[in-house]
Amino acid sequence: METLQNKTAIITGASSGIGKTIAHHLAREGTNVVLAARRSEKLKQLSQEVKDEHNVKTKVVETDVTKKEDLENLVKETKDAFGSVDIFVNNAGVMLLSFLKNDHVDEWEQMVDVNIKGVLFGIHATLPTMIEQESGHVINISSVAGHEVFPSSAVYSATKYAVRALSMGMEKELSRTGVRVTNISPGAVDTELTEHITDGDVLDMFQGRSTETLNAEDIAKAVTYAVTQPSHVNVNEVMVRPMQK
Ligand SMILES: NC(=O)c1ccc[n+]([C@@H]2O[C@H](COP(=O)([O-])OP(=O)(O)OC[C@H]3O[C@@H](n4cnc5c(N)ncnc54)[C@H](OP(=O)(O)O)[C@@H]3O)[C@@H](O)[C@H]2O)c1
Incomplete structure (x- = not known):
């Protein structure tokens, strides 16, 4: 197992849910964590928690991943503070499920901006x-x-297929650079993600439906597994689903 002691990780979307939990898990392994998202108050709170619980260094960088210059600044501030970027978690995302017929075009654009352009930036x-x-x-x-498209997930799925395509391209292009890439595909996880859905038909569809969900910890453990493998091991794809569908 590779030690994460004194390494530096940047986590986007660290203000809640999966990103916040990844920050705790990596810090527990001794990684200094740089916390990025728009809600800086939540990041500051998390930063204090992480420092108190795991005795590592932290940094908060308010970041909107739809802005290229914010990501450039995030990496610059990380290097100025810690000297390197060892792990970069492209986690920020929005899931504004809607039926195509309901034409939520602004939400389609937001998903493309955050989930695809944010990852590209x-x-x-x-x-x-890293190179x-x-x-x-x-x-x-x-x-x-x-990996699959569900009713109301067409645009969200399109963005997440794009993320997977980018991961596959990175894996092929970077194999001789020392830079590893892992694509993680969670099933339903209990977070704030669904709270932003506005399409009434989707909300009606979910009404009364009970599905088993994962905890953010289940995904953070997959991240920790991937980043603690020896340097010759490239864990390219991890899918984690709840037992019951
Ligand atoms: N929960 C699930 O069932 C599930 C399943 C599969 C995949 N995922 C993926 O997991 C990732 C994390 O989601 P989550 O479940 O943890 O949901 P979440 O609790 O809603 O977290 C989403 C995070 O993304 C950040 N974010 C959104 N827009 C942003 C922007 N423009 N700039 C910077 N940060 C932005 C939010 O921070 P701010 O609002 O503070 O900016 C927040 O920290 C997403 O990519 C999601 O698609 C989730």
Whole structure:
């Protein structure tokens, strides 16, 4: 197992859910964590929790992943503070499920901006540094919806298929650079993600439906597994689903 002691991880979407829990898990392994999202108050609170519980260094960088310059600044501030970027978790995402017939075009655009362009800007900002270091690990959070399409998930799925395609391309192009990539595809996880859905037909569809969900910890453990493998091991794809569908 590779030690994460004194390494540096950037986590986007660290203000809640899966990203927040990944920050705790990596910090528990001794990694200094850089917390990025728009809600800086939540990040500051998490930063204090992580420092108190895991005795590592932290940094908060308010970041909107739809803005290329925010990602560039995020990586610059990380290097200024810690000297390297060892792990970059492209986790920020939105899941504004809607039926195509209901034409939620602004939400389609938001999903493309956050889930695809946000990941691309993350890759743009961090890859040159990792290639120069001849080491680094990019974790892209896709979804089971990046492998299958469900009614109301067409656009969300399109964005998560795109994330998976990017991961596959990175894996092939970077295999001789020392930079590893892992695509993680969670099934349903109990987080804030569904709270932003506005399509009444989707909300009606989910009404009274009970499905088993994973905890954010279940996904954070998959991330920890991937980043603690020896340097010759490239864990390219992990899918984690609840037992009951
Ligand atoms: N929960 C699930 O069932 C599930 C399943 C499969 C995949 N996923 C994926 O897992 C990832 C994390 O989601 P989650 O379940 O943890 O949901 P969540 O609790 O809603 O977290 C989403 C995170 O993304 C951040 N975010 C959204 N827009 C952003 C922007 N423009 N700039 C920067 N950060 C932004 C949010 O932070 P701010 O609002 O503070 O910016 C928040 O920290 C997403 O990519 C999601 O698609 C989730």
